[in-house]
Structures are given as C-alpha cells and as structure tokens.
Amino acid sequence: MRSACLSLLLVTACWALPFRQSGFLDFMMEDEAGSGVTEAPPGLDIPFIPEGPKCPFRCQCHLRVIQCSDLGMKEVPDDIPIDTTLLDLQNNKITEIKENDFKNLKGLHVLILVNNKITVIHAKALSPLNKLQRLYLSKNHLKDMPANMPKSLQELRIHENEITKIRKASFQGMSNVIVMELGSNPFKSAGIEAGAFADLKRVSYIRIADTNITEIPKGLPSSLSELHLDANKITKVTADSFKGLKNLAKLGLSYNEISSVENGTLANIPHLRELHLDNNVLTSVPPGLPDHKYIQVVYLHANKIAAVGTEDFCPPGFNTKKAMYSGISLFSNPVPYWEVQPVTFRCVFDRSAIQLGNYRKK
Ligand SMILES: *[C@@H]1O[C@H](CO)[C@@H](O)[C@H](O)[C@H]1NC(C)=O
Numbered sequence: 001m002r003s004a005c006l007s008l009l010l011v012t013a014c015w016a017l018p019f020r021q022s023g024f025l026d027f028m029m030e031d032e033a034g035s036g037v038t039e040a041p042p043g044l045d046i047p048f049i050p051e052g053p054k055c056p057f058r059c060q061c062h063l064r065v066i067q068c069s070d071l072g073m074k075e076v077p078d079d080i081p082i083d084t085t086l087l088d089l090q091n092n093k094i095t096e097i098k099e100n101d102f103k104n105l106k107g108l109h110v111l112i113l114v115n116n117k118i119t120v121i122h123a124k125a126l127s128p129l130n131k132l133q134r135l136y137l138s139k140n141h142l143k144d145m146p147a148n149m150p151k152s153l154q155e156l157r158i159h160e161n162e163i164t165k166i167r168k169a170s171f172q173g174m175s176n177v178i179v180m181e182l183g184s185n186p187f188k189s190a191g192i193e194a195g196a197f198a199d200l201k202r203v204s205y206i207r208i209a210d211t212n213i214t215e216i217p218k219g220l221p222s223s224l225s226e227l228h229l230d231a232n233k234i235t236k237v238t239a240d241s242f243k244g245l246k247n248l249a250k251l252g253l254s255y256n257e258i259s260s261v262e263n264g265t266l267a268n269i270p271h272l273r274e275l276h277l278d279n280n281v282l283t284s285v286p287p288g289l290p291d292h293k294y295i296q297v298v299y300l301h302a303n304k305i306a307a308v309g310t311e312d313f314c315p316p317g318f319n320t321k322k323a324m325y326s327g328i329s330l331f332s333n334p335v336p337y338w339e340v341q342p343v344t345f346r347c348v349f350d351r352s353a354i355q356l357g358n359y360r361k362k
C-alpha cells in the first residue's frame with residue numbers, strides 16, 4: 001500500500017518536470033520492468049516463456065517500438081502488440097483511421113502518422129490511447145482537427161493538412177499540451193475561434209505559420225513562451241493581442257502585412273527577448289522598445305520604415321544602463337542608412353549587432 005502511494009507520488013512529481021525534447025528511443029528504454037507480457041498464466045508455477053512478441057508483417061519490432069514506415073501500407077495493421085509504446089507508420093498510403101485501429105494500445109506513448117493520405121480519423125479512434133504523449137499527423141489530408149484527442153497529449157504536430165477551422169471544442173481539457181505545431185493549414189481568415197487555446201494551461205510553444213490567418217488568435221494561454229505566426233496575412237498588432245502573456249520570450253510575425261504595432265503592445269509582454277517583424281509594411285519602429293527590459297533581438301528589415309528617431313531603441317540620455325540588444329536589423333527600408341544617427345544605438349554594447357545596410361531604389 002505504502003509503495004503504491006510512493007510510486008503515485010513519483011508519477012505526479014514526474015509530470016511536474018519541465019518538458020524535455022527526448023529522442024524516440026527513450027520510449028523503448030522506459031519501464032522495462034512492469035510490462036506484464038511474461039506473466040505466468042494462472043495455475044502455472046514455472047515462469048511462462050512466450051514465443052517472442054508478435055510483429056506485424058514486414059514491420060520491425062524491437063522492445064516495444066514498432067516501425068512500419070515506408071511500406072506502402074493502405075491501412076493500419078491489425079496485429080500490433082498491445083504493449084507497444086511507439087508506433088511509427090509514417091510514409092505510407094493510409095487513407096483513413098478507423099474506429100478500432102488503436103483499440104488495445106493502452107500503453108502507446110508516441111504515434112507517428114506523418115506523410116500518409118489520411119482524410120478522416122474516426123471520432124472514437126484516439127479515445128483508447130490514454131497514455132499518448134505525442135501525436136504526429138503532419139502531411140496528410142485532414143479537413144478537421146481529430147476529435148477526442150487524449151488528455152495526456154503533450155505534443156501535437158498537425159502541420160501541412162487541409163484544416164480550415166479550430167473550434168473552441170478542438171482542444172478542450174488538453175491541459176498537458178506543451179508543443180503545438182499547426183502551420184500550413186488553410187485556416188480561413190477568422191478560422192480560429194476565440195479561446196480555442198484557453199485550456200492549454202501548460203503550453204509553451206505554438207506555431208501557426210503559413211496559414212493566411214488575418215488576425216492574431218485571441219485568448220492565448222499565459223504559459224506561452226514561443227509564438228510563431230510568420231507568413232500569414234495579419235495586418236495589425238493591437239496592445240490587447242498579447243495581453244497576459246507574461247512568459248512570452250519569442251514572437252515571430254515575419255512575412256505578414258502588419259502596418260502598425262499599437263503603443264502598449266511591448267509593455268504587455270515584459271519578458272520578450274526576440275521580436276521578428278521583418279517583411280511587413282511597418283512605417284515606423286514599434287513603440288516601447290526603450291522601456292523594455294529584456295528585448296535582445298528586433299528584426300525590422302524589409303519594411304517601409306522611412307525614418308528612425310534617436311529615441312526609438314534606447315532610453316533617453318547617455319547614463320542609462322546598457323541594453324542587451326544582440327541583433328537589430330533595419331536594412332531594406334526606405335530610410336537611408338546615413339540618416340540614422342549613430343546616437344540612436346547609444347545603449348547597444350556591440351555595434352556589430354546592428355544591421356543597417358543599404359536601401360537601393362529599384
Ligand atoms: C495562402 O494564400 C495564398 C494566396 O495568397 C495561397 O497560394 C496559399 O496556398 C494559401 N495558403 C494556405 C495554407 O491556404
């Protein structure tokens with residue numbers, strides 16, 4: 001009894017550890033004891049030695065890792081060992097995930113279905129996978145987010161599909177997700193419902209690049225430390241956009257159509273270190289940089305900035321603490337570099353951090 005409590009405590013403590021990007025092979029090393037496969041059938045005293053685990057035809061099986069990639073499979077094989085922890089089915093020709101495809105795989109941690117031809121995942125297909133931590137579904141033809149994704153999920157990669165909408169219900173209760181990669185889906189202009197990410201209480205990385213969304217998603221969780229929204233059709237950044245994102249350290253907004261960043265935006269993201277706003281249509285340097293404590297990298301190249309003022313980057317006066325800027329880019333803007341006064345960067349230690357470049361009229 002006591003040891004059961006102890007192991008329960010350990011499991012809880014284990015969940016509380018920060019996310020670690022570990023290799024796939026870690027999963028086959030995990031919990032070597034406790035599998036239950038070699039248990040003696042009832043009534044037998046001598047240890048029962050199984051014939052060796054089954055392995056689906058043409059797949060490679062090692063410990064609990066089942067590799068069935070690049071085999072031209074049209075469906076999920078039906079004889080996957082029930083103690084499998086990692087199932088790799090990438091680069092096949094699977095068109096559909098049926099209700100019972102993963103029925104018995106209660107120990108599955110990682111499911112890789114990247115680069116198939118999946119158009120539909122049955123609404124109950126993923127429900128049995130209550131230990132699933134990573135679900136990789138990129139490069140398929142899904143039109144919708146899968147329904148009933150396991151609440152245990154820590155990482156969802158579903159870029160390069162044909163999903164047009166993220167509903168508020170899509171990620172309901174998924175409080176263990178840490179990484180979410182949703183890029184290259186044709187989300188319609190307002191295809192992401194407000195609060196769709198609200199339940200992701202631990203999420204630290206979200207990428208929604210190359211999707212043509214026109215607005216910054218609303219109601220992003222405060223745990224977020226990286227947000228990549230590059231190559232969309234976002235036109236403006238309002239102060240509210242990132243309200244409450246007190247952990248945000250990296251923000252990618254390159255290759256959008258942003259013409260203005262509202263005053264107050266940077267004050268709402270006090271721990272930002274990197275801001276990528278290159279390849280937009282900004283006409284001035286975003287306000288708030290001189291007051292920001294942690295900003296290090298500001299990419300503003302390839303915009304329409306016609307003037308840079310001496311107070312745009314550094315606090316007023318010369319006796320201020322040096323800022324931590326390690327990269328400022330301003331090239332390919334209409335402002336002639338000789339008109340930018342050197343004093344503009346008085347708070348920057350390392351002058352090589354500044355890329356002013358040259359602007360040539362075509
Ligand atoms: C975004 O729009 C462009 C046309 O402006 C189109 O070529 C591209 O396929 C769209 N991307 C997605 C993911 O829908």
Ligand SMILES: *[C@@H]1O[C@H](CO)[C@@H](O)[C@H](O)[C@H]1NC(C)=O
Pocket residue numbers: 263264287
């Ligand atoms: C931005 O807001 C701050 C504080 O509210 C204010 O002091 C500053 O003048 C404003 N800057 C611009 C460019 O409007």
